[in-house]
Amino acid sequence: MPTLFSFLLRALLLAAGLVMAAAVACVFVLLMALWFVRAAWCRLTGRPVSPFVMGAGPRAAFDEMMRRAQAQPASRTPRADAAAGVRRPLVDVTDVEPK
Template sequence: MPTILSFVFRLFLLAAGLVFAASLAVVFVIVLALWLLRAGWARLTGRPVMPFVMRMHPRNGFAMYRRAGAASRTPRADAAPLGRVGDVTDVEPKQRF
């Protein structure tokens, strides 16, 4: 009797895995069809075909980890004001010949 229950349990797990794999395949085919429809419409209307992307500015990528209003403990290169480039004195300009 335990052998039959073990066999039925394994068949149930196999069926559940197959259903899950089939559902993932269906979702993949639907997303692919939508993307192809979008790309076809873009080509038909003369627009460039652009991929699906998540737009994120590289400087703001880790902004969620910074505390609001907390000052940095170390000086940063981008903390210097942009208008004060003439104040740099330890760099000599390279002469071109």
């Protein structure tokens, strides 16, 4: 009985894996077909055919983070900011002397 159960479990998992692989392959084929239709339309209308590209350079996320940090959006906790008092930016550090 345990052997039959383990065999059925393995067969079920194999079938689930094959169904998942077939679904991923169908999505891939559909996306490729859409891209070929788009490329044919671009060639037909005289436009340049450009590939689908996601521009994600290694510095893009860092630049976005720095841009957001400099924007200083409105605080989501205005009462806590009011209780903390007004913060002034530090202009210069005076307690450190260079050697």
